[in-house]
Amino acid sequence: MRYFIKTFGCQQNTADSEKIAAFLASKGMTPSEDYKHADYVVINTCMIRQSAENRAYGLIINLKKIKTSRKKRLKIIVTGCLAGLAHKDRSGKILASLMERFPEVDEFVPIEEVGIGETPVRQDQSNALVPISSGCNNYCSYCVVPYTRGKEISRPYNDIIGECRKLRQKGYKRITLLGQNVNSYGADIRKSKTKKPIYVKHLGKLRIPTLFPHLLHEISQMGFDMVDFLSSNPWDFSKELIEVIANNKNISRTIHLPVQSGDNTVLKKMNRWYTKGQYLKLVKQLKLRIENLKLTTDIIVGFPGETEKQFQNTVELCREVDFEKAYISLYSPRPLTASTRLMKDDIPYSVKKRRWQILENLINKAHL
Ligand code: SAH
Ligand code: SF4
Numbered sequence: 001m002r003y004f005i006k007t008f009g010c011q012q013n014t015a016d017s018e019k020i021a022a023f024l025a026s027k028g029m030t031p032s033e034d035y036k037h038a039d040y041v042v043i044n045t046c047m048i049r050q051s052a053e054n055r056a057y058g059l060i061i062n063l064k065k066i067k068t069s070r071k072k073r074l075k076i077i078v079t080g081c082l083a084g085l086a087h088k089d090r091s092g093k094i095l096a097s098l099m100e101r102f103p104e105v106d107e108f109v110p111i112e113e114v115g116i117g118e119t120p121v122r123q124d125q126s127n128a129l130v131p132i133s134s135g136c137n138n139y140c141s142y143c144v145v146p147y148t149r150g151k152e153i154s155r156p157y158n159d160i161i162g163e164c165r166k167l168r169q170k171g172y173k174r175i176t177l178l179g180q181n182v183n184s185y186g187a188d189i190r191k192s193k194t195k196k197p198i199y200v201k202h203l204g205k206l207r208i209p210t211l212f213p214h215l216l217h218e219i220s221q222m223g224f225d226m227v228d229f230l231s232s233n234p235w236d237f238s239k240e241l242i243e244v245i246a247n248n249k250n251i252s253r254t255i256h257l258p259v260q261s262g263d264n265t266v267l268k269k270m271n272r273w274y275t276k277g278q279y280l281k282l283v284k285q286l287k288l289r290i291e292n293l294k295l296t297t298d299i300i301v302g303f304p305g306e307t308e309k310q311f312q313n314t315v316e317l318c319r320e321v322d323f324e325k326a327y328i329s330l331y332s333p334r335p336l337t338a339s340t341r342l343m344k345d346d347i348p349y350s351v352k353k354r355r356w357q358i359l360e361n362l363i364n365k366a367h368l
Contacts, residue, residue: 003029004038008056009046011230012178013080015129016111017044018120020079025121035059036066039073042114045080047144049332056082057102064104076105081148083108085335088147094335111149127228128172132160132215133179138233140260141271141343142300144334145180154186157211161218168222175219176228183232183241186211203235203274203282213240220248228252231298234259234274234282246289253290254324257283258298262317263310266303271338276317283321294324299359302331302352304343311355318362326363328356 003024007017020042021031032038043059046052060076067074078098086095087110098108122128135149160177167175179185187208191197199206220227227250234257245251261267264275287293299314318326330352333340 001029001039002032003040004032004035005042007044008052011129013044015131018122019118020114021121022118040075042077045082047081047148060102067104077107078105079109079111079114083110084148127174128167129176131178133185136180141338147336154189164219173225175224181233182229183212183236184210203278205235205273210236213244217244220251230256234279242289253292254294256296260300262314266310296325297323298327300329300331301355302347323363328359
């Protein structure tokens with residue numbers, strides 16, 4: 001049996017696919033160069049925007065043609081965020097409608113059931129991806145991740161340390177720690193260990209101090225040339241974390257710090273918990289302590305109700321921060337999210353596209 005895995009979306013999905021590959025290899029399967037020659041195709045899906053979802057549907061349709069034209073059996077497995085959402089939806093309606101729409105798919109399997117515990121078959125021999133947590137509890141109003149990946153769970157500290165040590169022994173020089181909120185790592189571990197966890201106020205919100213600074217420090221001492229991490233959120237970017245980065249030169253100086261919007265009203269509607277001023281203050285602290293710092297970010301344009309003035313506040317923030325790179329998305333309503341349930345997707349596509357182009361020119365074209 002020959003398998004092919006198609007991965008859509010973020011590096012977390014890439015890391016998951018590396019475990020799926022290990023699982024399939026353990027069943028005696030061998031990799032196929034492309035899906036056309038495979039007997040077993042796994043589609044690791046992304047749901048972050050409608051466009052990502054559509055790409056997975058396109059592939060299923062192509063596979064359907066192969067399946068019907070071929071005599072040999074072809075198994076199609078769908079996993080990742082689409083399957084996650086379908087299985088987490090208690091009404092069962094999402095799964096039922098997917099099964100009806102795509103009868104050629106043999107199974108919709110939640111990612112937790114594929115290859116967990118396997119030693120990943122790593123694609124990249126120089127930079128190893130190491131997931132340290134999964135899921136998300138933040139419920140930004142536009143985001144489907146809490147519904148596809150479930151609540152935030154941190155991997156046991158010693159498991160991560162053990163995996164990183166092994167990677168170093170194997171000769172890996174670069175490592176990337178992954179989590180939807182990588183710097184929230186360990187807040188759940190701390191919470192479960194005590195009845196009354198200590199909270200500290202950071203960016204206007206009470207937070208449990210995370211274990212991420214300790215973990216990052218320990219990993220940075222293992223002799224890697226470069227230790228990278230993504231994606232971090234502003235509210236768990238503590239002074240302690242800034243100090244760990246400042247004091248360990250092998251921690252990446254390119255930091256991904258998604259801002260989403262530079263307007264306080266939009267941020268509030270997004271449930272992003274910080275203000276433009278608080279984000280800028282954090283950036284100032286980072287620039288002050290970390291030499292040669294480069295910041296990258298995520299921005300959403302055309303969030304429901306976003307006025308021209310509110311968009312200009314985002315432009316202003318971008319000018320002030322001088323991001324090295326930005327992943328700019330056109331707002332896309334996602335199933336089950338608060339913004340889909342409560343707000344109208346009222347910004348026309350042409351306006352979203354124009355705003356996207358303005359930021360693209362300002363940030364990404366300027367840094368080519
Ligand atoms: N956990 C990370 C990002 C995860 S999703 C964080 O909080 O920063 C990656 C990016 O996709 C987000 O940062 C956001 O910019 C974009 N995104 C998420 N949901 C979206 C939606 N409904 N429409 C458009 N972009 C979206
Ligand atoms: Fe979680 Fe918000 Fe990031 Fe989505 S955008 S993964 S809800 S923190």
